Amino acid sequence: MTLPSFRINSALTVEASRGPFAGRRWMALLAAIGQVESISAAAREVGLSYKAAWDAVDAMNNLSGQPLVERVVGGKGGGGTRLTDHGRRLVEAWRAVEEENGRFIERLNARMSGAGAELDTLGRLTLLTSARNHFAGKVVRIASGAVNDEVELELSGGARIVAIITHESLQHMALAVGDSAVALIKASSVIVATGVDGDVKLSARNRLKGTVSRVQPGAVNSEVVIDLGGGNSVAAIITNTSAQALQLAEGVEAAAIFKASSVILAVGA
Numbered sequence: 005m006t007l008p009s010f011r012i013n014s015a016l017t018v019e020a021s022r023g024p025f026a027g028r029r030w031m032a033l034l035a036a037i038g039q040v041e042s043i044s045a046a047a048r049e050v051g052l053s054y055k056a057a058w059d060a061v062d063a064m065n066n067l068s069g070q071p072l073v074e075r076v077v078g079g080k081g082g083g084g085t086r087l088t089d090h091g092r093r094l095v096e097a098w099r100a101v102e103e104e105n106g107r108f109i110e111r112l113n114a115r116m117s118g119a120g121a122e123l124d125t126l127g128r129l130t131l132l133t134s135a136r137n138h139f140a141g142k143v144v145r146i147a148s149g150a151v152n153d154e155v156e157l158e159l160s161g162g163a164r165i166v167a168i169i170t171h172e173s174l175q176h177m178a179l180a181v182g183d184s185a186v187a188l189i190k191a192s193s194v195i196v197a198t199g200v201d202g203d204v205k206l207s208a209r210n211r212l213k214g215t216v217s218r219v220q221p222g223a224v225n226s227e228v229v230i231d232l233g234g235g236n237s238v239a240a241i242i243t244n245t246s247a248q249a250l251q252l253a254e255g256v257e258a259a260a261i262f263k264a265s266s267v268i269l270a271v272g273a
Contacts (some may be wrong), residue, residue: 013109030060031098037061037073038087038095041105046085060084068094136191136239137269139165143183146174153168155269157187161234165189166209167267177271186270193266194240196228197259198250208265216256218248228252230260 013022029050036046047057061073072091076084087095144164153174155181157165170232179185215236218229226247228240238260252258 030064031095033057034072034091035058035086035095035099036062037085038082038092041074041076041084043085053068054102083147094260101132107145135188135239136192137187137189139187139189139236139238141165141182141185141187143179143185145180146179154264155185157185157269159232159234159236161232161236163212163232163234163236165212166264166268167269168209168264169269174267177269179269179271183271185215188268188270189238189262189266191227191239191241193198196230196240196242196246196250197261198256206261207263210260210262210267212260214238214257214258214260216252216254218254219252221247226252230258232260 017027032050033046033052034228036049037043040046040049043057043061044054047054050057050062055122065073068090070086072094073085074088076086077234082158093188103211139157139159141159143158144158145154147154148171151171151218152168153171155167155169155174157167167187212230213234214230214232214237216228217231218227220229221244224244225241228247229237229244230240231237240260250256250258
């Protein structure tokens with residue numbers, strides 16, 4: 005049986021009247037304290053330092069309106085920590101909500117099992133970055149080096165983008181040929197050129213040819229958008245002087261040029 009390439013998941017957060025109160029890790033800490041009655045042991049169990057665990061407990065006690073954890077005298081080693089009645093009820097309520105949420109997520113995954121492409125698109129639309137240009141594509145080539153690797157991404161319209169990333173980053177993202185990825189390029193990293201033919205040699209690896217679809221002048225700079233075809237476009241920020249010198253206007257053929265080192269690659273977590 006072929007397993008789906010994605011799953012819908014959710015991260016539960018408890019909210020008080022004053023805003024977000026606690027997430028899964030804090031609630032896991034409370035549950036661990038309830039079991040072992042030792043904040044140091046509970047911290048190790050959930051992967052927190054002793055100080056971070058106490059900071060979390062203090063924050064939860066302050067936000068909850070009444071203590072969730074209390075110190076006790078005479079426990080193992082001469083003292084310890086334990087949940088108050090309110091803390092135990094909160095953990096029980098959290099577990100009940102988690103179980104109900106788990107059942108809901110399973111039903112939702114079963115219902116949406118045939119909507120992989122649509123959900124993948126929705127995931128990309130939630131990506132928020134400072135980079136003006138986002139391109140979704142598939143990895144078609146990877147050339148490994150001693151320190152840096154070259155990754156080539158093919159867009160839906162057939163255009164290709166080359167990125168230079170560290171070998172460590174490639175391993176961290178577990179990128180392979182055929183994988184989906186998103187290329188991010190700042191508009192300020194894009195050079196606009198006109199009259200560039202196939203004989204011109206440039207040091208920049210990326211040269212995307214298209215047609216100017218929009219020029220938006222500002223006080224000093226202009227935003228130039230070039231339609232690449234296939235539903236893709238690239239935006240560049242250039243000076244008003246440069247835009248005028250290039251005689252950029254809607255319908256003018258132009259190329260967007262940028263270095264491979266200016267491309268950031270992103271993949272779903």
